[in-house]
Every structure is written in C-alpha cells, then in structure tokens.
Amino acid sequence: MRRVVVLLALLSVCDGVTFSQLCSGNPNNQRRTSDMWGQGNYGASRQDRLHQGLDIVCNDGATVYAPFDVKLKGQVIVYPNGLKMAINKGIKLEGEGLCFKLFYVEPDKLWGTLRRGERIGTMLPMQSVYPGITSHVHVQMCNKSDPTRYF
Structure with missing residues (x-):
C-alpha cells in the first residue's frame, strides 16, 4: 500500500511540470516539424525505428537553459x-520528479545543480553533420516515454 501512495504522489508532482524556455532564440519552445531529414515529434519514423524524443528548435551555437531547477547527472x-x-x-538531468536527457548540447559542467533559466551549455553544430536540418535539442525521457506533455 505504501508503494502505491508514493507512486501516486510522484505522478501528481510530474503532471504539473512544464519546461520553460530551453534555448535562446526560442522563447516558446517551438518544436521541430518536418524537414528533409524527417520530423521531430515523438514516435516519428526513423527508417528501422521510432524517434524516442521530442526535438525543440535551437540554433547552432545558441545557449541552452535549465527548464526548471535541475540536478546535473x-x-x-x-x-x-x-x-x-x-x-x-x-547531458542527463533530474528535477521536478523527472529524469531526462538533452542531446546535441555541450554542457558547461556535468555535475551540480542549476536553477530555472540558468545556462546549461551550448547547442552543438548540427548543420556540420546534417546540412539543412532544423537544428534542435533532442529531449528524451530516461525511460523513453513521450515528453510532449511537458511542453
């Protein structure tokens, strides 16, 4: 019975979580839609697999911010x-009852804590690997569930 109560408490904490601005130049966390490389939504087709994250538009070299108070892991x-x-x-992060990863980011540091809006690091040069793609930070939950509801 005690485990059920803890799980329900954790689920209710996560339900109200919303990511604040993740990337400079994208105050509303605009999502990557369709481009020549595919789509950025969770579950989009990737040849022999499905996309297991959500892509948030971020220009190469842009600053990436903590979406809420987080622990760097x-x-x-x-x-x-x-x-x-x-x-x-x-980088892997935890906060607000969530565990998630941000791909294509050069973190300033790997351990410690950051407050909402503090700098995590810099968006890496995606155009150098995928010319013409909509550059983005890939947000992936540690359990690979759909992160869309948090945006």
Whole structure:
C-alpha cells in the first residue's frame, strides 16, 4: 500500500511540470516539424525505428537553459559507435520528479545543480553533420516515454 501512495504522489508532482524556455532564440519552445531529414515529434519514423524524443528548435551555437531547477547527472554520449563527433554530446538531468536527457548540447559542467533559466551549455553544430536540418535539442525521457506533455 505504501508503494502505491508514493507512486501516486510522484505522478501528481510530474503532471504539473512544464519546461520553460530551453534555448535562446526560442522563447516558446517551438518544436521541430518536418524537414528533409524527417520530423521531430515523438514516435516519428526513423527508417528501422521510432524517434524516442521530442526535438525543440535551437540554433547552432545558441545557449541552452535549465527548464526548471535541475540536478546535473553527467554526460551523455549520443552515438555509441563514436560517429558524428561534432554533435556527440549531451547531458542527463533530474528535477521536478523527472529524469531526462538533452542531446546535441555541450554542457558547461556535468555535475551540480542549476536553477530555472540558468545556462546549461551550448547547442552543438548540427548543420556540420546534417546540412539543412532544423537544428534542435533532442529531449528524451530516461525511460523513453513521450515528453510532449511537458511542453
């Protein structure tokens, strides 16, 4: 019974969470729609798999912000095979009862805490790897569930 109460409390905390501005130049967290490389919505087709995140428009070199008070939980390597080195970084974060990762970000630091609106780091040069794509930060929940409801 106690586990059910804790789970329900955690779910109610997460339900009211909304990401504030994630990237400079995109105050409303505009999502990547369709471009020559595909679509940025959760579940979009990616040849032999489905897209497991949500893409938020962010220009190469732009500042990436903490969407709410977060704990930095270390670096993420986006492509485990070592390909696409120019954009092969990200960071894992926890806050507001959520665990999520931001891909294509060069973090300023890997551990510690940040308050909402503080700088996490810099958007990496996506155009150097995917010319013509709508540059974006990929938001992926640690459990790979759909992050759309938080935007």
